Amino acid sequence: MDADRPLLFFDSGVGGLSVLGPTRALLPRAPVVYVADNGGYPYGTKSEAEIAARVPALLGRLAERHAPRLVVIACNTASTIALDGVRAALDLPVVGTVPAIKPAALASRSRVIGVLGTEATVRQPYVDRLSARHAADCTVIRHGSAALVRLAEAKLAGEPVSAAEVAAAVAPMIDHPEAAALDTVVLACTHFPLLADELAAAFGPQVGFVDGGAGIARRVAFLTEGQPWPETPAPGIALFTQSFLPPAGLAASLARFGLEQIATL
Known part of the structure; x- marks a missing residue:
C-alpha cells in the first residue's frame, strides 16, 4: 500500500464533512480527497433511478483518477440507494452511511x-x-x-x-x-x-x-489498520464536479476540515 493513497469521501455537497471530521480526528495523517457532487446536487429530491445511475458511474471515474485506498459514501441518500451498485463497480473497500x-x-x-x-x-x-x-x-x-x-x-x-x-x-x-x-x-x-x-x-x-459519523470513522480506521500513512500528508483536496467560484466562507470552512486545495473534476 502506497502511503500517499488517499481516502476518498463522497457526498452531494458539504454534508459529508460531518463524517470527514471524526475520521480526521482518528487518522490525522491520512491523505484526503473530498468530492462534492455539486453538479448533481441535491440528491434528496431526485429519483432513485437517477441516483442509482449517477453515483456508481461518477465514483468509477473518481477511483480511476485518484486511486484511493478506500471510498466513503458520506451521504445517506446515495448509500441507501446506490451502495450495492458502487461496491459492484469498484474493486476496493466502500463504506456507506446509513441511518443510525x-x-x-x-x-x-x-x-x-x-x-x-x-x-x-x-x-x-x-x-x-x-x-x-x-x-x-x-x-x-x-x-x-x-x-x-x-x-x-x-x-x-x-x-x-x-x-x-x-x-x-x-x-x-x-x-x-x-x-x-x-x-x-x-x-x-x-x-x-x-x-x-x-x-x-x-x-x-x-x-x-x-x-453515523463516529461509527464510520471507526470503521475506516479498522479497515486501514496497519496501513502506512505519510509522515506529513499533503493538504486535503476538495473536488467539485461542476465548476463554480467558492465563496470565501465556504473556502474557510473547507480549510477547517483540512481541505486547503479546491479543484473541479
Whole structure:
C-alpha cells in the first residue's frame, strides 16, 4: 500500500464533512480527497433511478483518477440507494452511511424516535428494514426536508442561518400527533449534524440526536489498520464536479476540515 493513497469521501455537497471530521480526528495523517457532487446536487429530491445511475458511474471515474485506498459514501441518500451498485463497480473497500436507527432505538427511553433525512432517504425500503430489525417496538416518525440541506450548505458557506428557519423545516416532525414522547432523533442526512445547535434549539432539551459519523470513522480506521500513512500528508483536496467560484466562507470552512486545495473534476 502506497502511503500517499488517499481516502476518498463522497457526498452531494458539504454534508459529508460531518463524517470527514471524526475520521480526521482518528487518522490525522491520512491523505484526503473530498468530492462534492455539486453538479448533481441535491440528491434528496431526485429519483432513485437517477441516483442509482449517477453515483456508481461518477465514483468509477473518481477511483480511476485518484486511486484511493478506500471510498466513503458520506451521504445517506446515495448509500441507501446506490451502495450495492458502487461496491459492484469498484474493486476496493466502500463504506456507506446509513441511518443510525439501531443506536437511536437503544438510546430511546420513550420508544418514540424520529428519522430526519432527505425526502429520498426516508421513503427507502432500506429504512423500513432497519426499523423492523432494530426498532420494532418503537414508534418511528419520519420526515424528509430539502430545506435543512439547503440551510446546512448556506451555513458552511458563511451565510446567516436563523433558528426560526430550522424550526420551520422540522415543524412537521415536532407537530406529529405522536411526537409528544419523542426523545431521540436520527440525523439521517450527513448535512444535518452541521446544524446541531439550531436543531437542538428547535427540538428542545428533551430530545437527543444520533448520527453515523463516529461509527464510520471507526470503521475506516479498522479497515486501514496497519496501513502506512505519510509522515506529513499533503493538504486535503476538495473536488467539485461542476465548476463554480467558492465563496470565501465556504473556502474557510473547507480549510477547517483540512481541505486547503479546491479543484473541479
